[in-house]
Amino acid sequence: MRVALFATCLTDTFFPSTARAVVRLLERLGCSVEFPLGQTCCGQMHFNTGYREHAKPLARKYTDVFRDYDHVVAPSGSCAGMVREIHPTLGESPPRTFELAEFLVDVLGVTDVGAWFPHRVTYHPTCHSLRMLGVGDKPLALLRAVKALDLVELPDASHCCGFGGTFAVKNAETSTAMLADKMTSVLSTGAEVLCAGDNSCLMHIGGGLSRLRAGVRPVHLAEILASTEEDPWRATP
Amino acid sequence: MARNPVTWLGSPTFPQAAHKALADTQLRQNLRKATGTIRGRRAAAVGEMTDWEQLRVAGEQIKDDVLSRLDTLLVRLEESVTARGGVVHWARDAEEANRIVLGLCREENATEVVKVKSMATAEIGLNEALEAGGVHAVETDLAELIVQLGDDRPSHILVPAIHRNRSEIREIFRRRMGVEVSDEPADLAEAARVYLRQKFLTTKVAISGANFAVADTGSIVVLESEGNGRMCLTLPDTLITVMGIEKLVPTWQDLEVFLQLLPRSSTAERMNPYTSVWTGVTPGDGPQKFHLVLIDNGRTATLADSVGRQALRCIRCSACLNVCPVYERTGGQSYGSVYPGPIGAILTPQLVGDMHDPQAASLPFASSLCGACFEVCPVRIDIPSVLTHLRAEAVEAKGRTAESVAMAAAAWMFASASRYEKAQKAGSLARFLARDGRITSLPWPGSKWTSSRDVPAPPSESFRAWWRKNRG
Amino acid sequence: MASSAKEEILARIRGARVPAAAPVVRGYHREGSGGVELFAERVADYRAVVRTVTDVPEALKSLRGKRIVAPSDVPDEWLVDGVTWLREPLSIEELDGSDGVLTGCAVAIADTGTIVLDGGVAQGRRALTLLPDHHVCVVRADQIAASVPDAANPPEPTRPLTFVSGPSATSDIELNRVEGVHGPRTLEVLIVT
Numbered sequence: 001m002r003v004a005l006f007a008t009c010l011t012d013t014f015f016p017s018t019a020r021a022v023v024r025l026l027e028r029l030g031c032s033v034e035f036p037l038g039q040t041c042c043g044q045m046h047f048n049t050g051y052r053e054h055a056k057p058l059a060r061k062y063t064d065v066f067r068d069y070d071h072v073v074a075p076s077g078s079c080a081g082m083v084r085e086i087h088p089t090l091g092e093s094p095p096r097t098f099e100l101a102e103f104l105v106d107v108l109g110v111t112d113v114g115a116w117f118p119h120r121v122t123y124h125p126t127c128h129s130l131r132m133l134g135v136g137d138k139p140l141a142l143l144r145a146v147k148a149l150d151l152v153e154l155p156d157a158s159h160c161c162g163f164g165g166t167f168a169v170k171n172a173e174t175s176t177a178m179l180a181d182k183m184t185s186v187l188s189t190g191a192e193v194l195c196a197g198d199n200s201c202l203m204h205i206g207g208g209l210s211r212l213r214a215g216v217r218p219v220h221l222a223e224i225l226a227s228t229e230e231d232p233w234r235a236t237p
Numbered sequence: 238m239a240r241n242p243v244t245w246l247g248s249p250t251f252p253q254a255a256h257k258a259l260a261d262t263q264l265r266q267n268l269r270k271a272t273g274t275i276r277g278r279r280a281a282a283v284g285e286m287t288d289w290e291q292l293r294v295a296g297e298q299i300k301d302d303v304l305s306r307l308d309t310l311l312v313r314l315e316e317s318v319t320a321r322g323g324v325v326h327w328a329r330d331a332e333e334a335n336r337i338v339l340g341l342c343r344e345e346n347a348t349e350v351v352k353v354k355s356m357a358t359a360e361i362g363l364n365e366a367l368e369a370g371g372v373h374a375v376e377t378d379l380a381e382l383i384v385q386l387g388d389d390r391p392s393h394i395l396v397p398a399i400h401r402n403r404s405e406i407r408e409i410f411r412r413r414m415g416v417e418v419s420d421e422p423a424d425l426a427e428a429a430r431v432y433l434r435q436k437f438l439t440t441k442v443a444i445s446g447a448n449f450a451v452a453d454t455g456s457i458v459v460l461e462s463e464g465n466g467r468m469c470l471t472l473p474d475t476l477i478t479v480m481g482i483e484k485l486v487p488t489w490q491d492l493e494v495f496l497q498l499l500p501r502s503s504t505a506e507r508m509n510p511y512t513s514v515w516t517g518v519t520p521g522d523g524p525q526k527f528h529l530v531l532i533d534n535g536r537t538a539t540l541a542d543s544v545g546r547q548a549l550r551c552i553r554c555s556a557c558l559n560v561c562p563v564y565e566r567t568g569g570q571s572y573g574s575v576y577p578g579p580i581g582a583i584l585t586p587q588l589v590g591d592m593h594d595p596q597a598a599s600l601p602f603a604s605s606l607c608g609a610c611f612e613v614c615p616v617r618i619d620i621p622s623v624l625t626h627l628r629a630e631a632v633e634a635k636g637r638t639a640e641s642v643a644m645a646a647a648a649w650m651f652a653s654a655s656r657y658e659k660a661q662k663a664g665s666l667a668r669f670l671a672r673d674g675r676i677t678s679l680p681w682p683g684s685k686w687t688s689s690r691d692v693p694a695p696p697s698e699s700f701r702a703w704w705r706k707n708r709g
Numbered sequence: 710m711a712s713s714a715k716e717e718i719l720a721r722i723r724g725a726r727v728p729a730a731a732p733v734v735r736g737y738h739r740e741g742s743g744g745v746e747l748f749a750e751r752v753a754d755y756r757a758v759v760r761t762v763t764d765v766p767e768a769l770k771s772l773r774g775k776r777i778v779a780p781s782d783v784p785d786e787w788l789v790d791g792v793t794w795l796r797e798p799l800s801i802e803e804l805d806g807s808d809g810v811l812t813g814c815a816v817a818i819a820d821t822g823t824i825v826l827d828g829g830v831a832q833g834r835r836a837l838t839l840l841p842d843h844h845v846c847v848v849r850a851d852q853i854a855a856s857v858p859d860a861a862n863p864p865e866p867t868r869p870l871t872f873v874s875g876p877s878a879t880s881d882i883e884l885n886r887v888e889g890v891h892g893p894r895t896l897e898v899l900i901v902t
Contacts, residue, residue: 007700009651013661014693016700035704041651046644048606050628054648061652089622131608160562164605169685171603174255176689177265177566178605207690210675271884278884291736298733305730308722315715321867327715379890380881396881403882422882426890433891438801454866464839464877464892471835472801482718493861494737496872504880507751508821508857511892512872513835519869522834537721546727559884 001108003031004069006062006097008079008199009041011220015199021226022075022100028226029108038065043090044082049166052090059083059090071107072097075222076198077129085132099129100222101139101197112145116229120150121219122191124182124205126198127160139197139221146224152189156181163204179208186216197221241535242331242362243588245390248573250599255567264568267402275559278505279613286501295494297617300550303485304540310452310485311531317455321517323527334532335366338444338477341528342372345475347442351433353459353466354378355446356394356553357479357532359575360588363444374444375436377465379429386413392569392577394555395503400568426463433465443469443524447480448552449495450529453488456516457529460499460509470513476524482531483540483549495552498615502554535588544626548584550616555580557610557620563603572600579610583623592627592634601627661699668694741856743819748853749900751822755875756888757896765847768899775808778841780833787811787847797833804836809843810893815870817853818860824848824898826871827863835869844893846873849901 003026007019019035026033043058062083066072072095074080080099087094104110123143129135143151162168162178169175182205186194194209194216196202206218217235227233240246248254258264283289303310315325328334342350350367352358352374364374364385376385383398384391387409391397398406403420410418410428418428445466449458457478459466470476486492500509518527540546558564558578569577573596574585582600589597601624610620632641650656670676671694679687686692698706743751745761753759762768766789773791781797788794795807804810813831814824824846826832831847838844854860863870877892888894 009657012700013664014695016696016698016703019700020703035701035708037701037705037709038654040654040657043651046648048625048628049640049644050601050625050630050632051641051644051648052625052629054644058648058651127605127607127609131612158609160605160607160609162562162605164607167602167605169682171252171255171563172685172688173252173259174563174566174603175605177259178562179689203693204690207686207692210691210693211677211689267883275880275884288737291734291738295733295735295737298731301730302733305727307727308719311719311722327718329714329717333714377891378881379879383881396884398881399884406882422879422885422887423889425882426879426887430889430891434805437891438805451866456866462877463879463881463890465890467835467839467871468891471839482722489866490862493858494735496861497737497857504886506874506886507754508818508823508872508874510755510873510875510878512870514866514870514872516867516869519828522828522836522869531718533718533721537718537725540722540727541725546725 001031001071002069003033004066004072005033005035006039006066006072006074006079007035008074008076011075011199014203015220018075018199018220018222021220021222022073025113025222025226026073029110029113036065042079042082044079045165047082047086056090059087059092062087063092063094066095069095071103073100073103074098075100075220076200077126077133077135078198078200081128081132099133099135099197101135101142102133104142105138111141113142113225115146115225115227116148117146117224117227117233118148119193120152120191121193121195121224122152122154122186122189123157124154124161124194124196124201125157126196126201129197130158142221142225143195149224152191154189155185161201161205163201168204179204183208183212183214187214192216194218195221195224239330239332241589243360243535243576243585244574244596248596250596251571251603252599254571254573258567258571264400265566267400268565268568271399272559272565275505279502279556279559282501282505282507292494292498293615293617296498296615297550299486299491299494300616303487304483304546304549307482307485307540310487311482313452314450314455314485317453318517318529321455323455323517323529326528326530328530328532330534331361334361334479334530334534335363337530338363338479339367339370339372341477342367342442345442347372349373349375349440350442350444351375351377351436351440351469351473353443353445353461353469354381355444355479356575357446357481358444359391361479361532361534363479377433377437377469379426379463382429383409386410390570391575393558394553394576394578400570437468437472441473442475442477443473444477444479445469447478447484448499449492450480450485451489451492452485454516456489456514458492458512458514460512462504462510464511467511467513470515471523473524475526477528477530479530479532482533482536499552499554502556502613502615535590538590539587542587545583545587545623547618548580548587548623550618551580551584552616554615556613556615560609560613562607562609563605572603579604579620580618583620583627586627592630598631598634601631658701665695665697665699668697738856739858741820741859743855745850745853745900745902748817748819748822751819752875752898755822757875757898759898759900761900761902763902765899765901769811772809772811772845778804778807778810778837780812780831780837783811783813783831801836801840804840807841809845810837810841811845812838813847814852815863816860817848818857819853820856821874823872823874825860826873827865827868829868835871838871839892842893843895843897845897845899847899847901
């Protein structure tokens with residue numbers, strides 16, 4: 001199957017290991033992955049902050065860049081949600097775009113992707129993957145099938161971590177109060193790895209955990225699913 | 238035009254108000270406990286309904302139908318109420334509504350009136366207007382009474398005193414009622430019963446709001462729990478009901494939807510203890526004079542906004558407040574409005590109708606857009622979509638700012654892959670700010686982030702650089 | 710002028726140009742299946758007293774020695790000996806000073822444990838069921854509708870209606886429910902089978 005990767009600007013720029021993991025994972029599952037270099041950003045930051053007019057050309061660009069693909073996969077529930085739910089309100093008919101877990105379970109029809117990840121992991125379902133896209137338990141089903149992975153339930157998992165894009169700086173104190181509770185939940189699990197399907201939320205919770213020197217590492221779902229006994233996940237600096 | 242009293246004069250913007258509220262450990266504790274309790278109870282009450290989604294859709298559609306023919310339905314309501322012996326008044330704004338109600342109280346020579354909890358009267362600042370006109374309004378709902386006796390402001394749509402815990406309530410009762418009472422909720426409820434009993438039995442004029450009004454029959458519906466509503470709606474000689482023009486349903490049958498949606502969403506009960514329905518005046522039973530005051534106060538302007546008008550579907554259940562992570566931390570008073578929480582963040586600025594008002598314009602940004610509010614809304618108001626819509630209005634009203642310049646620059650950069658790639662390369666130089674793979678301090682506005690979170694150091698190579706090198 | 714506000718509001722509404730709405734789809738359950746047992750269980754959940762009885766006069770003997778209000782048209786057989794029956798006309802003070810009130814109901818709802826009063830036979834005006842602290846309500850099994858849609862369309866909706874679901878209560882203190890505020894603090898439901 002021919003698949004286009006929409007890396008998202010955040011992952012492309014700050015978390016390249018996640019995008020490389022998506023490529024490795026999808027190729028292992030028999031997909032032919034392409035990365036159209038014309039891609040940049042879905043326009044979510046602009047749209048959600050009130051700059052709708054600036055978001056429009058970015059949505060148009062997205063449609064243009066990906067129009068020839070039957071399947072676009074993004075390692076982000078938030079950006080996939082922006083494309084699927086918001087781009088149509090900006091006058092676009094976007095190509096079929098999936099969040100990674102959805103693509104694996106719904107399109108490829110797999111839950112056991114042959115991964116191996118010998119760590120204690122807790123999973124935070126990000127708001128947009130949960131409520132905009134409705135990915136439900138698909139990421140958890142994928143994680144449960146990972147060999148050697150010790151999955152521990154996150155208390156109050158569905159509560160927002162407080163990121164919210166520019167909310168994190170416009171209402172920094174409220175965002176921090178939400179973050180504090182999320183970190184308390186994460187730390188209560190005793191997990192060494194916090195997993196999520198969005199690097200934005202992981203950057204937020206991970207940034208807080210890093211500040212506390214909490215010793216919990218944020219790792220994107222793609223990187224866990226890409227990890228195998230032969231080619232295990234390694235922390236990238 | 239006079240300012241809309243839906244917001245409190247002199248309120249700071251949301252971030253400023255939140256700064257203070259977040260530091261109040263008692264408030265944080267009270268809110269955490271109360272919202273946690275009601276969230277669990279609501280989930281159980283809704284969970285036992287197998288047709289909840291169908292009810293939500295019906296609720297949404299009935300309200301949309303009402304909004305699409307509000308003019309004819311209002312005229313129909315007026316005819317029905319008048320035919321049954323009621324008098325209907327129309328008020329364009331808060332000032333006009335207050336003048337009408339005060340005039341009606343004076344006609345009855347009333348110096349004191351009893352009130353059933355009503356958001357509409359809170360929105361128009363009726364109590365203050367009556368007080369200025371020499372009429373004292375006694376709030377009879379327990380939480381409203383706590384707020385009134387505490388010289389406080391409401392912080393929740395359903396439970397205005399949610400920010401107070403039992404021992405704080407005891408202190409207020411001791412001080413203002415002059416009674417010794419324990420902090421057991423049952424004892425506090427008993428104290429309120431004793432305190433208000435004589436008022437109910439002797440006051441001649443009552444003022445209420447309305448949850449619903451049936452256009453076809455002219456019937457008005459009030460849902461409540463304590464029986465204070467029944468007291469006010471039954472015992473006085475004169476009843477004045479103040480109602481937003483959007484509170485209509487077309488027919489009696491429509492109530493079967495809302496009588497299922499509202500109690501479970503609001504108090505998380507299968508049904509609230511008391512629902513009263515009356516139609517005009519009934520000889521020998523209840524008040525023999527009935528006035529219905531229909532208020533606009535910003536609603537028709539809201540109606541004219543194709544995205545924002547869905548806020549007028551709201552049935553004031555407050556489920557969105559109870560699940561909102563922002564509300565849970567900041568409390569309702571931070572919103573500076575009688576309508577706090579997610580619904581307040583979209584309703585208040587629209588009722589105020591002026592995005593140049595910095596307080597009102599700050600409200601649509603008081604959300605992480607997590608979507609929990611939309612998920613629970615019984616009439617399916619897409620609050621996150623209205624929030625982003627209003628953010629755009631706020632941005633437009635502000636004109637050129639440092640932020641708008643930065644946003645325009647970012648949009649220009651993202652519009653071209655080559656500009657974007659150059660920016661990535663330049664940005665990756667920031668890794669020299671990092672120690673041990675993290676950046677702990679950035680200049681403003683990045684400092685807003687690094688005040689509580691580290692930033693990962695940018696990698697030496699972006700994904701696209703890697704792709705070009707290895708796959709390109 | 711009073712009419713000018715009306716005209717202006719109506720003009721603003723028309724000026725808003727709201728498009729016609731889609732027809733309402735009533736995909737929710739219009740009919741329930743619950744009966745006496747569910748009704749009894751749901752009423753009891755509100756911490757009301759529920760008794761399933763076959764002989765009403767026998768059951769009402771528990772009221773002996775009390776001053777109980779009875780609407781003018783309750784069945785004669787309910788007026789058992791040993792109770793001081795208070796009959797209309799009654800002042801607010803007399804109602805407030807009574808020990809309780811005995812009524813029937815118009816209809817009841819099993820799903821929600823609700824009693825609907827409409828001022829019809831054996832119910833009296835609204836104040837009668839409000840001021841006495843103890844409300845005894847007789848519900849015949851054939852009056853129990855299964856669901857809210859089954860019951861919420863009364864033949865005469867313009868009568869004053871009161872939907873009663875348990876004793877008076879409040880959730881205003883820490884959002885948890887406690888029973889007993891201004892309305893009757895004891896609700897006793899006699900289900901006649």
